[in-house]
Amino acid sequence: MTDIATRLLGRIGRGYRVVGPFSLVLVALVLAAIFAPWLAPNDPNSQNLLGRLKPPGTEARGILYLLGSDELGRDLLSRIIYGARVSLSVALLSVVLSGVVGTTLGMAAGYLRGWTEAVIMRLADIFLSIPAILLAIITVAVLGPGFVNVILVLALTRWPRYARVAYGQTLSVANMPYVRLARAMGASWPRVLLRHILPNIIAAMAVIATLEFGLMVLFEAGLSFLGLGVQPPTPSWGATLSVGRNYVTSAWWIATFPGICLFLLVLSVNLIGDRLSEYLNPKSR
Template identity: 45%
Template structure:
């Protein structure tokens, strides 16, 4: 047996031991077991591969794109897919493949900004409502119900109409409409956690309510939040694409997939490639996030 195999076996045994010697070893062992369970799910691995590919394409877009995604060439307009233009060109002669590649950056920016914004907000609102209860729970949950009463896209359209079109305003509008499900999930988890014995022990030690919420309840809700965030990314992408399709998201000449589909809808029968390839990109990325979210839910949800 080689030294590499021996070292790998030693690390494996150290991580999966039932008698960890430290808190660090216990945490690493739990993460390693979750990864082993995740790896056994083929659909989850496909989703992870799609998301990793999206990240790599966004990071190396200047090296992958063969043409300038913004430069116009009217003498090359509406050319079909070929060796020179892999996905064809649009009505202004721009390379669709290059625009789809650079569109991954716009999509990731929207998704990350929305998740980073709504995740902590929904988590804190849900944990506070579930732990404090009483009038705090009633007020916060009724506000949440008001936002949940409207379809996300309709509510986002209302916010964008008030703020004006643009990428920044689209992110703000989506964030305003995306936080209620996070608050509901966090509240449901907190209602179970707040009656646990260790919470009672911390309370007897004199810890304040906000310290209990922040130090003990919030960390226990994080796995559900991570799963919810991953599953919600597909919906965020579709909402952003819908706003872009209606001309209320990223503005030209920014290569945003929804706006690209909107630009090609008039040529959908004669020049099908203009709208088809951005649409395929949206479907594949949304599928990848859904598969990844399902895999994470199976691994991280104790139920």
Template identity: 80%
Template sequence: MTARVDILRPSLRPLLVWWPAFLLGLLVLVAIFAPWLAPLDPDRQDLLGRLKPPGYEGRSGATFLLGTDELGRDILSRVIHGARVSISVAVLSVLLSGIVGIAVGMAAGYLRGWTEMVLMRLVDIFLSIPAILLAIITVAVLGPGFINVILVLALTRWPRYARVAYGQTLAVAERPFVRLARAMGATPSRVLALHILPNIVGPLLVVATLEFGLMVLFEAGLSFLGLGVQPPTASWGAMLSTGRNYLATAWWIATFPGLGLFLLVLSANLIGDRLSDRIGEGR
């Protein structure tokens, strides 16, 4: 029995490696094509069909595969559109925070001196404040909404990229090919863009992958508190907030968006772990 298991293990490895990427890709495709995949309008209400269980057939003949919510809206359609909101916020906030953090970290690690001192002390100040607390305070000041949530999440998470970029830049900046580029008269921006950034992109990609999952959770948390994307726009966090009031009578309202959050964050974190292992093996 043991020998047979050992024989099967190599054939299972590709599946164990690639299924998180497949799952994440599937969720991204669902988000992109949400208007065409959703069977019904996610905002259409039917108070006579409220709080119906999965499989309920409405008066119009439509089947609500995942049931309806407290306003009679189709849970499946709202979960599909909620994936678009969560993934869009996560991707845009990761891109924005990554651009800011990488630029700050690389500038501090390469220019050194007073620039390093000022920028890294600024990073320390932001890191000393709990990220979710800073996000809640900032959203409360700016107001809820799609754009504001992206700006807030980018504002709270850029220091992590800055820390990694700073450490990696310090290590690469003293290598012979960077010294040669400086000796040949290359400008700091050219050295950073063409010689340092390509050599530190691996660790930064790992950070971005793990931050993607955190951004999804932060967006859901803000929406859960009523500080994220506002109704009637479907959001997994807002659906969880509503569903908690109906756990005893309509468990499906909170269960399915919660499952979507779980799968999305799990796949992103597993991909990040795999990338980290690959980068470690390549060193």
């Protein structure tokens, strides 16, 4: 028992050394998004044409640009902080919405079987056969860009992944003795799903949601980069990157700093998701 405990503590320690610093990065970005009005040194939409394209650390008309300014003289640091709020909000809401829809449909397909299973899983196959970013671009082009529409589009394109995982997990749990007993005692299928099946598959769904979170951040940035996401003047990392590509040689900081934040956020979420997957997988213990 002592050797097993020692090996387990060693694995936890190694995992923390890898994930720990990136967990702090994620916490810092989340706190920056929550307290953006108090942390941002300037109004993110305030223009100062005399201070346009100023490099980091310079000052113009009494405004200190710690990370430089953009083409309209707006403070890049303030726009990055407020952009974190947009990226995290879109990712969180789209993950929650797609997770609820996909998990519900997947559990229904795995438990009810028959025509319900055939309709839901074939519909999921159709959505999965289309590249997600292409489907998102087409849908946004039809519905129009905007904060709410981006969330709906991302949820629409990603629910099949939750549905397939929930479907497979439900098939393995539906034949357990306690599920058959609840069914024999007259429990309705919604009650069986909520009380007996969902608690047993929630861990797997949480891992999928964690990994999907980073992907939602990238999708939102990609749509904003193409002009189909959150619309100006609302700060967005993707929109800032789109502007920065026009000034790569003369104002490198416009694209560099939002790109670094985007990279750190996605990397942190993916590492945490991988560690969570290992922790919740009994075969890895």
